[in-house]
Amino acid sequence: MLTRRTLIKGAAVAPVAGALAVRLPSVAAQDTPIRVGSKNFPEALIIGEIYAQALEAAGFTVERSLNLGGTVVAHEALVNGDLDLYPEYTGTGLLVILEKTVADATAASGAAAATPEATPEGGFGPVDTAVYDFVKAEYEAQFGLTWLDQSPMNNTQALAVKRSFSEENGITTISQLWAYGQENELTISAPVDFEEREDGLAGLTATYGETNVSVNGVDPGIKYQALVDDDANVVLAFSTDAEIGFYDLVVLQDDGGLWPPYHVAPVVRQDTLSANAGIADALNAVAPLLTTETMISLNGLVVGDEKQEPADVARTFLTENGVVSG
Amino acid sequence: MGLLADAWHYIQENPDKFREALEIHVRLSLYALIAAILIFVPLGVMAARGGWLSRSAVNAISALRVVPSLAVLFLLYPYRRDLGDLLPMFDRSFALALIALVLLAAPPLVINTDAALRGVDSAVLESARGLGMKPAQVFVRVQLPLALPVIVAGIRTASVEIIASATLAAFIGVGGLGRFITSGLTLYDFSLLLVGAVPVTLLTLLAEGGLAAIERWLTPPATSQTAV
Numbered sequence: 137m138l139t140r141r142t143l144i145k146g147a148a149v150a151p152v153a154g155a156l157a158v159r160l161p162s163v164a165a166q167d168t169p170i171r172v173g174s175k176n177f178p179e180a181l182i183i184g185e186i187y188a189q190a191l192e193a194a195g196f197t198v199e200r201s202l203n204l205g206g207t208v209v210a211h212e213a214l215v216n217g218d219l220d221l222y223p224e225y226t227g228t229g230l231l232v233i234l235e236k237t238v239a240d241a242t243a244a245s246g247a248a249a250a251t252p253e254a255t256p257e258g259g260f261g262p263v264d265t266a267v268y269d270f271v272k273a274e275y276e277a278q279f280g281l282t283w284l285d286q287s288p289m290n291n292t293q294a295l296a297v298k299r300s301f302s303e304e305n306g307i308t309t310i311s312q313l314w315a316y317g318q319e320n321e322l323t324i325s326a327p328v329d330f331e332e333r334e335d336g337l338a339g340l341t342a343t344y345g346e347t348n349v350s351v352n353g354v355d356p357g358i359k360y361q362a363l364v365d366d367d368a369n370v371v372l373a374f375s376t377d378a379e380i381g382f383y384d385l386v387v388l389q390d391d392g393g394l395w396p397p398y399h400v401a402p403v404v405r406q407d408t409l410s411a412n413a414g415i416a417d418a419l420n421a422v423a424p425l426l427t428t429e430t431m432i433s434l435n436g437l438v439v440g441d442e443k444q445e446p447a448d449v450a451r452t453f454l455t456e457n458g459v460v461s462g
Numbered sequence: 463m464g465l466l467a468d469a470w471h472y473i474q475e476n477p478d479k480f481r482e483a484l485e486i487h488v489r490l491s492l493y494a495l496i497a498a499i500l501i502f503v504p505l506g507v508m509a510a511r512g513g514w515l516s517r518s519a520v521n522a523i524s525a526l527r528v529v530p531s532l533a534v535l536f537l538l539y540p541y542r543r544d545l546g547d548l549l550p551m552f553d554r555s556f557a558l559a560l561i562a563l564v565l566l567a568a569p570p571l572v573i574n575t576d577a578a579l580r581g582v583d584s585a586v587l588e589s590a591r592g593l594g595m596k597p598a599q600v601f602v603r604v605q606l607p608l609a610l611p612v613i614v615a616g617i618r619t620a621s622v623e624i625i626a627s628a629t630l631a632a633f634i635g636v637g638g639l640g641r642f643i644t645s646g647l648t649l650y651d652f653s654l655l656l657v658g659a660v661p662v663t664l665l666t667l668l669a670e671g672g673l674a675a676i677e678r679w680l681t682p683p684a685t686s687q688t689a690v
Contacts, residue, residue: 328632329645332654352555353641355633358539362635365543367554 169197170408170415173210173222176203178438178446179291179376179431183223185450186426187402187419193460194418202446207232211403215279220408221415226264226286227398229271234278238263238396241270259288264397280406284419286399287426289376293335293395295324295388296373298363302386309389310344313370317347325360325368328353335395343392376428378436400426425457468653469660484661487638490556491625491665494563498620502568503613506575516576523572526565531627534562535634542634559631566627567620574616578609611681618673625666629658 170191174184184202191198201219204210207228213219230236245266260268264286272283295310307313313322330336331351340349352368360379363371373380375387402419409415434453437444454460473480509516538545538558545561546554582605590604591597629640639658646655 325635327648328641329648331641332645332651333649352635353632353637353644354635355536358536358634361539367635 169199171199171220173201173219181446185447190422221402221404224403225398226267227396241267284402285423286401287423289426289428289431291376292398294373294375296385309391314344314347322349323368324370325352325362326372327356343394376431378439381432381436465653469656491628494624498564498567502571506572509576510579527569555635559636563624570616570619575613578612582608614677621669
């Protein structure tokens with residue numbers, strides 16, 4: 137498809153594209169590179185690299201604009217046509233871009249509210265599906281963007297405890313933690329604003345009821361240290377934080393469905409997709425490989441002592457999974 | 463005014479939370495100031511009476527000024543278990559914040575005490591000795607009273623620094639008024655920020671004004687005239 141935009145872009149990259157056309161005559165895609173973006177934190181950079189390298193393995197030429205600012209910057213770049221795709225979280229698309237709630241999404245799909253059995257292991261529960269379907273439909277209608285398949289990995293807010301604490305007290309869900317709090321003291325190590333925000337302590341109390349809980353408000357950089365040193369027995373985590381792996385923590389299931397799902401998926405311009413059908417196949421093949429456990433360990437390689445480059449971590453991951461040949 | 467009204471509304475809605483934060487803030491600042499005075503004013507006295515060794519000690523303490531208070535808190539954080547054992551009557555994080563604030567108050571106290579005592583006119587000390595006073599009497603009845611206004615000025619500086627920096631204790635789980643400031647910044651809720659910032663400002667002004675009054679009261683009439 138030759139729109140005015142691709143013509144202009146085509147002119148801009150003509151020398152590069154010409155050179156590639158000589159060396160790669162059988163390239164699966166058209167000669168315009170696919171511009172892959174990402175936000176500016178380690179996980180976003182890793183996933184951005186995974187998408188870029190998976191596309192390269194499928195024969196596309198890729199131009200990287202990784203390390204963009206926040207959500208709004210990446211989204212605007214995509215809408216304006218400065219990017220073709222970037223990894224986004226379903227919950228972020230719902231709350232930040234569309235400014236809707238999980239209730240809006242479930243109402244649109246007619247799904248029931250989350251129940252303890254709602255999220256089968258490794259699959260998607262009704263709420264995950266409802267949010268995904270909702271953002272996909274709204275993005276297509278409002279922005280000319282669409283979402284490819286979502287990954288099982290879910291980077292949402294979560295409560296985590298030490299494995300020994302979980303095993304000694306038989307606690308794997310927030311409901312069980314709250315029941316434990318009826319007889320014992322719970323202290324949550326969290327950034328100080330956790331006590332003020334609606335989806336913080338107030339949200340927990342509204343969803344799970346009253347219990348014996350207080351917050352040890354600390355700087356985000358030391359919240360895990362406070363748990364490890366027993367200043368607190370619960371930590372407010374993001375569920376793909378590398379520290380969950382480092383300290384062998386147990387992430388408690390949000391069985392009351394307080395926090396929305398944040399599954400990652402490529403958000404793609406629809407015109408790019410219709411001109412390059414192979415993009416969907418290449419990235420949908422990678423999507424199921426990204427589980428929460430995998431993401432924790434990939435994050436660990438980048439932020440931990442090894443300090444590996446996101447590009448190297450992505451290459452190793454794709455090689456091990458046979459997406460690219462070593 | 464809308465922001466201030468919202469801040470006031472928040473305090474009325476959460477009186478217990480606010481009172482607890484205020485109490486922690488005042489307690490932390492007061493303990494830190496008292497401990498710092500008890501430790502560093504005598505150190506300043508020793509420095510003023512000592513030789514080159516004490517001079518280097520004063521210089522080393524002045525160098526402390528370049529370390530930001532937040533850095534002190536985070537540098538000490540991993541050792542808070544050991545530091546907490548030094549002050550078992552307090553909660554671990556509270557003890558750590560207390561130690562950091564006491565260290566922060568060292569430069570103004572030591573430097574002012576040292577400078578104040580050295581600044582007393584040697585002719586005055588000479589005539590006191592000429593009157594037959596023993597060295598201890600010269601110090602207690604002549605040198606210290608004359609130096610006191612400048613020492614109190616140092617206490618004033620230290621108290622302002624302590625009250626303002628106690629807001630940083632919110633980063634290590636102590637709470638205090640800083641929790642509202644930090645939360646307000648994170649959530650872009652500026653009325654919440656004022657719930658912490660306005661009382662901190664008022665406390666600072668109160669300490670500043672009170673100590674300035676003491677300082678004026680302590681200043682002998684003669685010196686205040688020459689000062690003018």
